[in-house]
Amino acid sequence: MSSVWSFHFPNMFLWRLGQGMTAGRSLCNSQRIFTVFVQVSVQRTYASKQSEKKKARAFVDWRRVSVEGGKGGNGCSAFIREFGRPFGGPGGGDGGSGGNIVIKANKRVKSLAKVKSIYKAENGSPGRNNSCHGKNASHTVIPVPVGTCIKENGNVVIDLERNGDAVVVAHGGLGGKGNQFFLSNEDKAPTLATAGESGEKCVLDLELRTIAHVGLVGFPNAGKSTLLRAISRAQPTVAAYPFTTLKPHVGIIQYEDFEQVAVADIPGLIRGAHLNKGLGHSFLRHIERCCFLLFVVDLSVREPWTQVDDLMYELEIYQSGLSSRPHAAVANKMDLPGTSEKLTLLQEHVDMPVIPISAKEGRDVGMVINHIRELYDRDMAQVANQKGETENQSHKKTVLLEW
Template sequence: MLLHIVHIGNFGMFAFYPAVMSYFKQLNCKSTRWCTLIRIFKKRGIREHDHISIDYTLRRYFSKKPKLTEKKLTKKFIDWRKVVFIGGEGGDGCISMRREAHVEFGGPDGGNGGNGAKVIVRSSKKIKSLDKVVSTYKGENGVRGSSSNSHGKNATHTIVEVPVGTMIKENDVCLVDLEHDGDEFIAARGGAGGKGNREFLSNENRAPTIATRGMRGEQRILELELRVMAQFGLIGFPNAGKSTLLRALSRARPAVAAYPFTTLNPHVGMVEYDDMEQIAVADIPGLIQGAHLNKGLGHSFLRHIERCLCLLYVIDLSQPNTLEQLQHLKYELDQYLPGLAERPHAVVGNKIDIPEAKQNLKIIQENISLPVIAISAHYNLHIPELKKHLRELSNKYVNKLEETSEEHHII
């Protein structure tokens, strides 16, 4: 086999076989990365012809991006921003007189200034978080007018893309709710362009020498608040198995671990059916008793289930206080928003595979009127029955409400 020889500065000669060399051709490696790689080879004592060690090192060094952990994802997920929006200033008008050979009394020919740019907030399906939104947005200024009756160019509007489901507030008052892809809101209007001296021509003043300046743009301080779009919301205590249940119902892959508060930001998964119907289910961080007193993670993240038309209470059947779990969850929801716990809901008993869970299941079944769907999210037990129940609730409440809203929209 012919070996490819590569010379790297003062690091000497190193041999690689063709399969390994393909990495470098595809990645267009820079010399700095080559030097670092040679240092790794020398530090590990890898010989020139040790192809297995070289291949392993290359795979580790040039591997794809590692999977983000829940904590790293949380740093990227931002659901609230306070932003200053400033419209662009209008261009100034021009003072100019026409001076041309053989043209007597040319008169004024100063053009108007261009309008300043608006700052527009637009919702987009491609955006999932407010992490790219900066603290200040200022529109471009309009171009000033010039001679020969040349008007200044209007500035191009500034577009700020936000996720679908973003609410825009001012002084705690909701101005608009961007519920659909492509919805727009003018956050700040640009200033009007100034008038050139041509606009002031009159019978009384045939040679005006005045013009106006462009208007300043509008300035507003607005709050952007993201609320996820889902029909169902999973409510439960930490380690009740909400994230595991979402993984069993959909293709979403939230972090799962054996410690509380694994989920630090909401996740949305799509439950798919054979007839191509889809239902969105949101998983939010766990609630604990006293969350309204800012215990645990607090309850501010409950804003993400305000849009949910149905709730799923996930009860941990491995714990003896199953009925108290349900009561505490409803109490915390009412503390956040009165009436939130009264929305259409279902009760899901998780971890039925544990021996003591069956006895705890009987206790909660005897004390509530709603049916309790016993499942094991870890072993996918009775997941099809849960999907069927979700579909029934969706047909009963979600579709009915959507049809009603469409009728109101048509009217």
């Protein structure tokens, strides 16, 4: 009896132990799968609920950049050593030139976020013996968005307004001369070789200013983003709290004659914006490039006409003549009760066209689109007249010179 028990007990124990290990392994695998599933779902939920503030971190419209051109390669001092040429003479080659720093406007770049703080171009290769010259270094190209303004010590160097515009901001140094360069009748065996020159160095300020025909200007939560969504395909964030928009959005209005007009949603300004309060100068600069402005007024406030006065004051203090550009007032939120009386008072207090709309419901939004086209056509006609006058003056000067 004891022998039978002693024979079966180890086998049963081992069988139970194997079953337990298999169950534990499957349990561990299921726990791992569940943990990975929870982590992926949490990450997707977090990414989908990212706020506009976190998304706007990638948008940078100002950078201070230190640039330095590459150093030129040194010249070589060497002599030719070949069979049958005991007096081969000097054979040191010149050094290669250093690379330049080039800033180029690219329409595919939308922000200055990827622009580094320090750029240094490649150095030129030194010269070698047997009259071998050094290789010129390749240039370093910094892609920036269209509409980037380059400043040095507060002064504008250049304005990159079109796609493909480029400027060399730091030239590379010239390569040094080898002793072959100094060969003359007076000195048949020169040993002089010069070092390469250092590249130019400077500190620049890059400012991005949104290029658009129309600028939507207004206080926070006035309905600018809702209006831009109603008149174009742009999708800025819309919410019931102020400062929802933290970066400029540009939408395109397409007309039946295939004409396209760009409209920029400038983030909300507040009183004292010219003193850099709120978003301040960070986004006031985006209004400088707009040909005409639309003041979006919130009719739900007690005295909506004060918003227009405050906005025009802030623009004029920031830059003289900015408030005198062609403009109109868009009276938003007409769907709210009690706005008809405020609309009448607004039309009495302001000296500009007033367009009553409800951007949320899309009511009378077509009037805004038509008025934008009128302002656009008027501006294009003025530009054409100025261009024609300039051509006439240049033609007169050419005729006088020929005479």
